[in-house]
Amino acid sequence: MTATRRSDTKSEILDIAERYWLRQGYNGFSYQHIAQDLGVKSAAIHYHFPAKGDLGVALVERMRRRFVRWAERTDAEIVGFWPRFDAFVAIYEAYLDDGKKLCPSGILDAEYHTIPEGMQEAAHGLTTAILRWLTRALRAGREAGEVSFNGEPEGAAIVVGATLQGAVQIARSLGRDAFHTTVEHLKKLLHP
Amino acid sequence: MTATRRSDTKSEILDIAERYWLRQGYNGFSYQHIAQDLGVKSAAIHYHFPAKGDLGVALVERMRRRFVRWAERTDAEIVGFWPRFDAFVAIYEAYLDDGKKLCPSGILDAEYHTIPEGMQEAAHGLTTAILRWLTRALRAGREAGEVSFNGEPEGAAIVVGATLQGAVQIARSLGRDAFHTTVEHLKKLLHP
DNA sequence: CGCCACCCACTTACTTATTGGTAAGTAACC
DNA sequence: GGTTACTTACCAATAAGTAAGTGGGTGGCG
Numbered sequence: 485m486t487a488t489r490r491s492d493t494k495s496e497i498l499d500i501a502e503r504y505w506l507r508q509g510y511n512g513f514s515y516q517h518i519a520q521d522l523g524v525k526s527a528a529i530h531y532h533f534p535a536k537g538d539l540g541v542a543l544v545e546r547m548r549r550r551f552v553r554w555a556e557r558t559d560a561e562i563v564g565f566w567p568r569f570d571a572f573v574a575i576y577e578a579y580l581d582d583g584k585k586l587c588p589s590g591i592l593d594a595e596y597h598t599i600p601e602g603m604q605e606a607a608h609g610l611t612t613a614i615l616r617w618l619t620r621a622l623r624a625g626r627e628a629g630e631v632s633f634n635g636e637p638e639g640a641a642i643v644v645g646a647t648l649q650g651a652v653q654i655a656r657s658l659g660r661d662a663f664h665t666t667v668e669h670l671k672k673l674l675h676p
Numbered sequence: 677m678t679a680t681r682r683s684d685t686k687s688e689i690l691d692i693a694e695r696y697w698l699r700q701g702y703n704g705f706s707y708q709h710i711a712q713d714l715g716v717k718s719a720a721i722h723y724h725f726p727a728k729g730d731l732g733v734a735l736v737e738r739m740r741r742r743f744v745r746w747a748e749r750t751d752a753e754i755v756g757f758w759p760r761f762d763a764f765v766a767i768y769e770a771y772l773d774d775g776k777k778l779c780p781s782g783i784l785d786a787e788y789h790t791i792p793e794g795m796q797e798a799a800h801g802l803t804t805a806i807l808r809w810l811t812r813a814l815r816a817g818r819e820a821g822e823v824s825f826n827g828e829p830e831g832a833a834i835v836v837g838a839t840l841q842g843a844v845q846i847a848r849s850l851g852r853d854a855f856h857t858t859v860e861h862l863k864k865l866l867h868p
Numbered sequence: 869c870g871c872c873a874c875c876c877a878c879t880t881a882c883t884t885a886t887t888g889g890t891a892a893g894t895a896a897c898c
Numbered sequence: 899g900g901t902t903a904c905t906t907a908c909c910a911a912t913a914a915g916t917a918a919g920t921g922g923g924t925g926g927c928g
Contacts, residue, residue, distance in 0.1 A: 493903080511703050512790045514887060527890085528904055536888065586786060593845035594778060598704045608849045639792035639861035642850075646842030646858050647835060653785035654838050657800045666838050669831035673865045685877075706913060720878055814903065871928090877919075886913070894905075 489540055495534050496522060498546060501539055506585035510540055510595050510603070537600035544606035547588045548613055552662050555617045564672075565625030574619070580660055589614065590649045615641050632676035644670070686724050690738060693731055698777035702732055702787050702795070729792035736798035739780045740805055745808045747825050757817030759862075764810070765859055772852055781806065782841045807833050824868035830867060836862070 489612035504513035510544070511523045517537065533539040533670040562568050579585040592599070592607035599607075625631035633640040651666035692713045696705035707728065711718040725731040733793050746767070771777040784791065784799035791799075810833035817823035825832040843858035 508790050509701075509703070509787060511701070512787070515889090516886075525905055526888090530889065531903065534889085584789065590782075590842070590845060593702070593848045594783060595701060596848040597776065598700050600749060604849065611846065611849050626776065628815035633861070634864040635861055639857045639922080640841070642846065642854055642858045643839060643861045643865065646846050647839040648840030648842070649845065650782070650840070651834070653782060653841065654834065656785045656788040657796065657803055662834055665831045666834045669825070669827055669835045672826040673835065707915090708912075716877095717879055718914090719880080719916085723877065726915085728914065869928105871926105873926095874922105874924090876923085877921095880915100881917085882918100883916075884914090887911080888909105889911105890907100890909075892906085893910100895903095897902080898900090 493522075493524075493528075497529060497532055497539070498542060502543055503583075503585075505543055506588065506591065507583060508578065509591050510599055528671075537602055539628075540600060540603040541606050542612055544588065544592065544603055548606070551610065551613055551617075555613075560581040561581075565621060565628065565630040568621050569625075569631075569671075572621075573648065576652050577663070580652055580655055582655055585652075587635055587649055587652050589645075592655055611645075615645055618644055629676065631674050633674060640674075644674075685714075685720075687714075689721060689724055689731070690734060691830075693739075694735055695775075695777075697735055698771065698780065698783065699775060701783050702791055720813040729794055731797050732792060732795040735783065736780065736795055736802055740798070740802040743802065743805055743809075747805075757813060757820065760813050761817075761823075761863070765840065768844050769855070772844055772847055772855055776842075776848055778848075779841055779844050781837075782845055785841075803837075807837055810836055821868065823866050825866060832866075836866075 488534055497518055500518050501513065502595075504517055515529045518529050519667070522528075529539075533542065536549040558571050562571055576587055579587055589607070589611050592603070592610070596604060596607070615638070619637045622631060622640050623637040623646070626633065626637065647666065647670050651663045654666070655663040689710055692710050693705065696709055707718040707721045711722050714720075721731075725734065750760060750763050751862040754763055769781055771779055781799070781803050784795070784802070788796060788799070807830070811829045814823060814825070814832050814836070815829040818825065818829065839858065839862050843855045846858070847853075
């Protein structure tokens with residue numbers, strides 16, 4: 485008895501895995517979990533992703549591609565530093581509201597020493613993509629006089645990235661108010 | 677054949693467990709790892725900490741007590757906001773330099789949904805202790821005109837805490853320069 | 869002072885559950 | 899008829915945890 489044939493099992497697997505991943509970390513779920521949710525045997529997951537590391541890399545790569553597309557759309561459709569900043573914050577807010585997820589970078593960094601090498605490299609790529617966008621946004625924002633900070637925009641970008649990453653995490657034990665408070669105060673620090 | 681009797685096995689276990697914990701997370705080590713490092717059988721660890729959750733809670737509680745003692749010493753011995761701030765940053769710097777560890781709060785938050793309930797409560801206690809100290813330090817610093825921020829000191833405290841937590845994490849994939857850059861820019865943002 | 873029983877800090881030996889992963893078979897579809 | 903997408907049936911490794919045994923040190927008793 486074979487199950488009904490699906491066309492997009494691979495992306496369904498990624499969807500389910502991603503939910504577990506952002507909630508419980510890479511080491512916090514197994515092929516069994518995904519298989520059960522999908523109504524399939526765990527060997528079927530191995531058919532699409534032979535080793536768990538393959539799944540992990542696919543997860544991170546998909547996240548990066550998604551962010552790059554988001555960045556392109558945002559840059560094209562949203563003008564002004566603060567609207568863009570708010571759109572960026574909204575990404576993290578969505579993680580938080582959708583079942584206390586974390587941002588992928590935060591999870592990848594936390595588990596860094598226990599994930600396969602390929603995932604570590606992919607993690608680096610994701611972090612870099614995010615920081616590059618933030619750097620561009622901050623540079624343009626300062627040139628337009630919308631935002632104020634000293635030093636290189638690269639440095640301010642890491643501060644913003646690190647703060648949001650930390651804020652979603654702290655919100656797990658202190659509640660989502662902690663996240664909003666952090667964002668509000670971060671904005672105040674950046675206002676000219 | 678029994679091994680040579682130790683007097684402080686319990687704290688030796690905690691020391692070894694803490695190193696694994698801050699490097700690889702709570703789910704990233706087992707009683708086997710600790711036992712091997714200590715030169716003992718894993719059942720011996722169960723003798724001191726019946727369940728892994730007991731070890732976990734002990735780890736977090738010890739961290740909290742350690743921080744409270746640090747805070748008391750710091751408040752007594754170090755005067756001025758920026759020296760205190762630097763002393764606080766030094767804690768995170770030590771994590772980073774001592775084998776790419778993370779700060780405990782960051783790990784606890786990342787694994788929040790996969791750790792025992794008792795650990796979650798202990799995590800809340802640790803985070804609260806840290807933020808309370810930061811809040812007091814920032815309030816006093818602003819009253820003395822040494823530091824500048826808008827709104828409640830509680831909010832600024834979460835920003836500082838979240839930023840440092842995020843910064844140690846990002847440093848794992850981007851290198852420790854990323855941490856120092858973040859701290860430098862955070863200081864600039866807080867300078868009057 | 870000597871002896872002995874007890875207890876502490878383990879070891880040995882085990883269980884059950886879960887993990888990632890593999891090999892071979894099978895049904896549906898092109 | 900072959901490829902695709904699975905299932906069935908395994909595997910060895912590792913996890914947390916338990917029960918019973920053991921040996922050395924110590925306190926108390928005569």
